[in-house]
Amino acid sequence: MPTIDERIANSTTRIAKLVFPGQLTHHDFLFGGTALQWMDEAAIITGTRFCRQRLVTASLDRIDFEKGIPAGILIELVGKVIKVGNTSMQVQIDIYIEQLYSEERELAIQGKFTLVAVDEERRPTPIDR
Numbered sequence: 001m002p003t004i005d006e007r008i009a010n011s012t013t014r015i016a017k018l019v020f021p022g023q024l025t026h027h028d029f030l031f032g033g034t035a036l037q038w039m040d041e042a043a044i045i046t047g048t049r050f051c052r053q054r055l056v057t058a059s060l061d062r063i064d065f066e067k068g069i070p071a072g073i074l075i076e077l078v079g080k081v082i083k084v085g086n087t088s089m090q091v092q093i094d095i096y097i098e099q100l101y102s103e104e105r106e107l108a109i110q111g112k113f114t115l116v117a118v119d120e121e122r123r124p125t126p127i128d129r
């Protein structure tokens with residue numbers, strides 16, 4: 001049986017995307033709601049890979065939009081389980097922006113998601129350990 005630390009390492013998820021002009025707001029940065037959708041999806045993938053159970057998003061903690069994300073660059077979402085409770089877990093999602101034609105990379109958005117494992121009746125159920 002893998003240890004919790006091994007399960008966290010194995011479930012850590014990286015998703016790279018290109019940002020296109022059609023995803024920008026009138027201020028020429030990526031729409032925050034689009035970023036949140038990508039973050040929620042990355043959180044569910046990360047959590048599911050950790051426990052292989054049905055998960056729902058219970059809450060989003062503070063989300064920090066530290067840098068605007070322009071078009072024509074690469075972003076990478078990195079999801080990692082940071083806390084495992086009884087039926088819930090916390091997953092941190094960081095979004096990095098990365099230039100296409102240089103190694104330059106910086107943190108743009110950070111947030112924490114609480115996910116709850118549910119059974120077939122959508123009732124909270126313990127996370128397998």
Ligand SMILES: CC(C)(COP(=O)(O)OP(=O)(O)OC[C@H]1O[C@@H](n2cnc3c(N)ncnc32)[C@H](O)[C@@H]1OP(=O)(O)O)[C@@H](O)C(=O)NCCC(=O)NCCS
Binds near residue numbers: 116
């Ligand atoms: C999330 C949900 C299953 C919780 O059900 P509930 O009966 O209120 O849950 P409980 O009070 O028994 O708490 C269960 C766990 O969730 C945690 N939790 C519940 N609501 C929470 C919230 N708003 N924020 C953080 N944690 C929360 C509890 O702390 C508890 O954690 P623990 O077992 O690790 O100690 C229920 O509210 C729900 O189904 N919400 C809708 C989810 C949804 O539609 N998400 C979007 C699409 S995936």
